[in-house]
Amino acid sequence: MAVWVLGGRLGFRGCLGAGRLLCPRFQSRGSPGVEDGDRPRPSSKTPKIPKIYTKTGDKGFSSTFTGERRSKDDQVFEALGTTDELSSAIGFAMEFIAEKGHPFVEELEKIQCSLQDVGSALATPRSSAREAHLRHTTFETGPILELERWIDKYTSQLPPLTAFILPSGGKSSSALHFCRAVCRRAERRVVPLVQMGETDANVAKFLNR
Secondary structure, eight states, X not given: OHHHHHHTTOHHHHOOOHHHHHHHHHHOOSSTTOOGGGSOOOOTTSOOOOOSOOSTTTTSEEEOTTSOEEETTSHHHHHHHHHHXXXXXXXXXXXXXXXXXXXXXXXXXXXXXXXXXXXXHHTSOTTTOOHHHHHHHOOOSHHHHHHHHHHHHHHTTSOOOOSOOOSOSSHHHHHHHHHHHHHHXXXXXXXXXXXXXXXXXXXXXXXXX
């Protein structure tokens, strides 16, 4: 659950996307023109990079942000996993879209970052959350309103819709159709949590847009 805990206050406020944020760190091998023999040796005090596996979920349970242990097939983790899948699908679509030079790549990246905040809200079930938890993970209305502005802007540039649309239209369009379908599944996973009072209704509203 570390990813979602970090996402709580990263989100759009500090998120560049995991691939774009982490890759430069490992690609850089020092200042240009500096030979290996001239590069300073790492200090013994240099913090070690932690392992990305913990083994704490080997028995089929994982922790929420509140510290509660739940089965990995719990509705909370189903919703979390599907929103993670949605963000991955968007990242995949962005590669095609960037190749074509479409103007809405930045909006898609912002959506990915907002999905980090969605994950933080989902990973904080209200039945076990303290007020301090909720202060850090409440999903605000700002991303919903921003999405609506983008939808209105791009809809105004399209001809009137007169028939159902079959998912196709090239690599970029097909990838975005796949994102749409995954988003609908994510919404279906989140709605029961909203109805149970376990997460913020704004999460479902965001996915419904």
